[in-house]
Amino acid sequence: MFHKIADRFGIGIAIVALFVFLSVSSPHFLDIANLLNILLQVSISTIIAVGMTFVILTSGIDLSVGPLTAFSSVIIGLTLHLDIGIGIPILSGILVGALLGFMNGILIAKLKIPAFIATLGMMSVARGAALFITNGQTIHMFPSEFRFISAGNLMSIPIPVIYALVVVMIAIFILNYTKFGRHIYAIGGNKEAARLSGINVKSVETWAYIICGITCGIGAVILTGRLNAAQPIAGIGYELDAIAAVIIGGTSLNGGEGSIGGTLMGAILIGMLRNGLNLLNVSPFLQQIVIGAVIVSAVFFDQYRRSKKDSSAAKGLNRPIEAVGATKPYQ
Numbered sequence: 001m002f003h004k005i006a007d008r009f010g011i012g013i014a015i016v017a018l019f020v021f022l023s024v025s026s027p028h029f030l031d032i033a034n035l036l037n038i039l040l041q042v043s044i045s046t047i048i049a050v051g052m053t054f055v056i057l058t059s060g061i062d063l064s065v066g067p068l069t070a071f072s073s074v075i076i077g078l079t080l081h082l083d084i085g086i087g088i089p090i091l092s093g094i095l096v097g098a099l100l101g102f103m104n105g106i107l108i109a110k111l112k113i114p115a116f117i118a119t120l121g122m123m124s125v126a127r128g129a130a131l132f133i134t135n136g137q138t139i140h141m142f143p144s145e146f147r148f149i150s151a152g153n154l155m156s157i158p159i160p161v162i163y164a165l166v167v168v169m170i171a172i173f174i175l176n177y178t179k180f181g182r183h184i185y186a187i188g189g190n191k192e193a194a195r196l197s198g199i200n201v202k203s204v205e206t207w208a209y210i211i212c213g214i215t216c217g218i219g220a221v222i223l224t225g226r227l228n229a230a231q232p233i234a235g236i237g238y239e240l241d242a243i244a245a246v247i248i249g250g251t252s253l254n255g256g257e258g259s260i261g262g263t264l265m266g267a268i269l270i271g272m273l274r275n276g277l278n279l280l281n282v283s284p285f286l287q288q289i290v291i292g293a294v295i296v297s298a299v300f301f302d303q304y305r306r307s308k309k310d311s312s313a314a315k316g317l318n319r320p321i322e323a324v325g326a327t328k329p330y331q
Helices: 001-023 031-057 065-080 087-110 114-134 144-151 159-177 179-191 192-194 199-226 238-248 258-278 284-318
Strands: none
Touching: 001 258, 031 159, 031 179, 031 199, 031 238, 065 087, 065 199, 065 238, 087 114, 087 144, 087 179, 087 192, 114 179, 114 199, 144 159, 144 199, 159 179, 159 199, 159 258, 179 192, 179 199, 192 199, 238 258, 238 284, 258 284
């Protein structure tokens, strides 16, 4: 009974408990400015985590999201200096992210390279490319309209927060109400069964990585505007934040099980935890230990939950026929 409640409401209970604890522990936590700052801080990680959710639902992984975001940011910065407005630079950053995601998908789905190795290689390639084309230098001086569109405020609400909510809603619609979304879950649940049922597994997997690349491009737009700079070394640790938000939010590393809503709550939980630790003057080095412990705990709980489910399923298969409601023969 306990594990069923924890399975369904665990992340919500954790957020409420942490919210109450931080509200009591720090007089500044409940300030509207601080709460908006938490949402602003997690906006980029939420967007990238949405893309990561698609990938992990197919039982994949993408370790290259940080460098992909940095490379897309560099492309945005370079094209902004061409004096061609802001639309093309924004689109170019998103398209570059999609292209690199497509390359990940080809390597993994078509060439059968393990996702860990393929995206680890792409991590190095994207970071090296960003450093090479900028000679390791930061790109500055962007138009004020770009900074407003990417990192301004709309009626006191940070625009990046609005972007994050829009991305979350689109992703929820795709996963819950489209054939593609059903295929994502089917592939994660059993790839061979999905293939035998007529699903184009290679295409769906490739599109999952493309979506992850697109979210990196959107994150790059926000990051470039917030920093008012395109840094080739930006995005360090984004892969950890994205994977952590997805796993803490209840998506299984084995694929086929999870939700975008859970990912959003996972990102918020991590943001609240980091913000609270800062308010309590906890050492940033200790913060890394805490975040790591939370991630390991989430993975442990996921494995425990799956073992319980498999055990229950095995017991159900071994029950006598009469026990599962079979009708008795006529007397």
